Structures are given as C-alpha cells and as structure tokens.
Amino acid sequence: MLPRLGSTGVGASVRVRVVLAVGNRLRGDDAVGPRIADGIRATDELRVFDAGLSPENYLGPVMAAGPDAVLIVDACDFGGVPGEYRLCGREELALLSAGSVSTHTLPLSLVVAMLEQQLSARIEFLAIQPGTLAFDAPLSEPVAAALPGLVALVRRWASD
Numbered sequence: 001m002l003p004r005l006g007s008t009g010v011g012a013s014v015r016v017r018v019v020l021a022v023g024n025r026l027r028g029d030d031a032v033g034p035r036i037a038d039g040i041r042a043t044d045e046l047r048v049f050d051a052g053l054s055p056e057n058y059l060g061p062v063m064a065a066g067p068d069a070v071l072i073v074d075a076c077d078f079g080g081v082p083g084e085y086r087l088c089g090r091e092e093l094a095l096l097s098a099g100s101v102s103t104h105t106l107p108l109s110l111v112v113a114m115l116e117q118q119l120s121a122r123i124e125f126l127a128i129q130p131g132t133l134a135f136d137a138p139l140s141e142p143v144a145a146a147l148p149g150l151v152a153l154v155r156r157w158a159s160d
Contacts, residue, residue, distance in 0.1 A: 029130030082131030
C-alpha cells in the first residue's frame with residue numbers, strides 16, 4: 001500500500017486546498033461545476049481542476065497537490081429547487097449518490113473513496129440542484145442567478 005499523502009507530512013508548511021469541478025459543459029446545469037471553476041483563480045494554496053466528465057482522471061494531480069481539504073463541485077439532483085446547494089461530507093454524498101444515475105464515468109462516491117485511501121485530507125462535496133440537464137442547453141435561469149454566490153462560497157471555503 002502506498003503511504004497516505006497530505007499537507008500534514010514532514011516539511012509541509014503551506015496549507016493547500018483543492019477544488020475538483022465536475023460536469024459536462026454541453027448539458028445545461030451540469031456545467032455549473034466547471035463554470036464555478038472558471039470563476040476561481042488558482043494560487044499556490046488553491047489548486048483548481050476542471051475535471052469535466054471524468055474526475056478519476058484527476059486523482060493523480062489532486063493527490064500530488066497534497067491537499068489538507070478537497071471540495072468536489074457538481075450538479076446533483078437532491079430534490080431541491082434549481083440553484084439550491086448543499087455542502088456535505090462523505091456520508092451525505094453516499095446518500096445523495098444512492099440509486100442516482102451519474103453523468104460521469106465513475107460514481108463520485110467511488111472517486112471520494114479512492115481519494116480517501118491516499119489522502120489524509122478532509123473531503124467535502126458541494127451539490128448544486130440542476131433545473132435542466134438537456135443537451136446543448138445553457139444554464140437554467142435559477143442556476144445562472146446562483147452562480148456568483150456559489151463562486152463566492154467556494155472562495156470562502158478555500159480561505160477558511
């Protein structure tokens with residue numbers, strides 16, 4: 001087994017946060033994760049990855065960053081009103097993922113499990129309720145209206 005990675009190791013002096021944005025820019029509100037990533041500027045302390053449809057392809061770069069916290073951002077139908085969000089941990093992600101159909105190559109719960117095996121980081125999930133996932137549709141009005149506040153929320157999360 002590989003050693004667990006994280007910013008708490010020997011020689012670590014800088015806290016690193018990772019935002020892993022997930023979603024399909026061609027499917028309406030599924031683009032909200034990548035659109036949030038567009039509004040966040042990466043720094044030495046904050047790494048931002050637009051993982052598109054395949055967050056598992058970014059496991060290596062996320063682990064290499066040695067973060068103390070990871071925020072996965074994605075559209076998720078949790079029965080709320082479009083544009084509503086939930087910030088949750090692994091347990092609630094598992095509940096949200098149970099029985100749902102994912103637009104991604106691997107379920108996010110599996111991606112989280114893979115990260116947890118290698119990182120000592122806190123892993124959280126920002127779920128945004130979509131209004132539409134139609135192909136070639138723009139963001140719905142409620143999700144587009146929520147976008148600036150969601151970007152601000154992720155910026156605050158990164159600085160906490």
